[in-house]
Amino acid sequence: MKKAILIFFFVLALSVTAHSSVAPDFTLKSLDGKRYTLSALKGKVVILNFWASWCGACIEEMPSLDGFYRQYRKRGVEVLGITSDRDEELVKRFLKKHPVSYPILLDKRGDVFVDKYVVSLLPMTFIIDREGNVVEKLIGTQDFQSKDFKEKIEKLLGGAK
Template sequence: MDKKKRRLISRTIILLLLGAALVFALYTNFTKDKNESLRKGSEAPNFVLTDMEGKEHKLSDYKGKGVFLNFWGTYCKPCEYEMPYMENQYKNFKDQGVEILAVNVGESDYAVNNFITKHDLTFPVMIDKGREVENAYRVDILPVSFLVDKEGKVIDIITGALTEESIQKHMERIKP
């Protein structure tokens, strides 16, 4: 009986310690996300990515311009829906100091190039192969667009597919 009691106490202590460790891990994970999340008014995290034509794009090089930073995937139907509208508005705004940077979330060159060709996209499209940029911007749902003003500050974060009219309005907002 004494041996059974000790075993029960030992198991109970181990379970309590495991439970406490789990609660601690969950707590630190959730509070960390809140503290480090990107908010309106935050400085947009800088990055360097290479587009599909081999040209390097560094976000800080676009200071003085508005940047419509879009995260997307070829498999994402809402992303595909808004791409032609982004292309149309890019043609309207590229000479007015507004740039579109489209960041694919780690797919193959082949899939992305096929997508670009299919939709006849002319704005810079890059692949975040290591997903560092996606993580820096805390992207968890696609599509998501970050409006970055000429000072490099995030003025808005828009989740979900956008209409052509809404893309135009957002581009007006970031026009220098």
Template sequence: MKRASRFKTVPTTLLLMSLMAAGANAAQLATDTPAPDFTLKSSSGENLKLSEYRGNVVMINFWASWCAPCRQEMPLIDALHQRYEKLGFTVLGINVDSDSSAAIKWLKEQPVSFPILFDSENSVSQGYQVAAMPSTVMVDRDGKIRFTHLGYQPGLEAEYQQQIRTLVAE
């Protein structure tokens, strides 16, 4: 029994090592670099462009309907959006499902107040080198990437809040 369980941990260890390496690369690439611009169709049917939000602090959150941590953090991100929106903060939730119907269904059960965009071809997520679900990028008022986060664990929203406060105060 012990031998079998030891072998089951090897893929998990390799996955964690890969995510750590991806996180290190993302942090190096992201620091004070311009956020790649994009235009995506939103759940309201209109096209939204990142550059239209210049002057605001933008949290870009990449998520998928099948991702349990994404579902867990979505209401917390919505609360942050509602709390700081009047200070020039917005969230753009980018769904990466190849078929958006599952995301639309889930959003009917768990609506959010921020725009949801659909990246079914994963062109934007590739441009941002998304390596984990969820992935979050904080963009400052000048359009530069300031913070990145791979994955979600309970309590991370406190770090998001600190970063939002820092960026809206600039």
């Protein structure tokens, strides 16, 4: 019985944390009209942050993600915020209240959210290495300014300053 419980939590921990697989490619338009293709960002560490304007837990983590982006953008890290909101004007109004400096992409058909990244909880964040592999999926509000998170990114950057 004890063994079964231990195995259950071990499997649960594994399913919630790390798994390495090729990140599904996509092309999405940002709010300022620029097109972003994930595969074109190979060579950079990419943080994909899935969010929605109605999601309180997503709003909570935005300032720390923005602070992280400002600190790491020149070191080969790209942050892409992908929103499930389909109303462009609503997103623009929202970002006036909660400004961020990283690109915000619109997934108006939901193909990236649902079919490619299967985002069943919000917020959800994927860490993608320089080779284009998903190295970690983070569920729920994160502190992107934490020592733990920055250490993970430093490791993926390979110590490049």
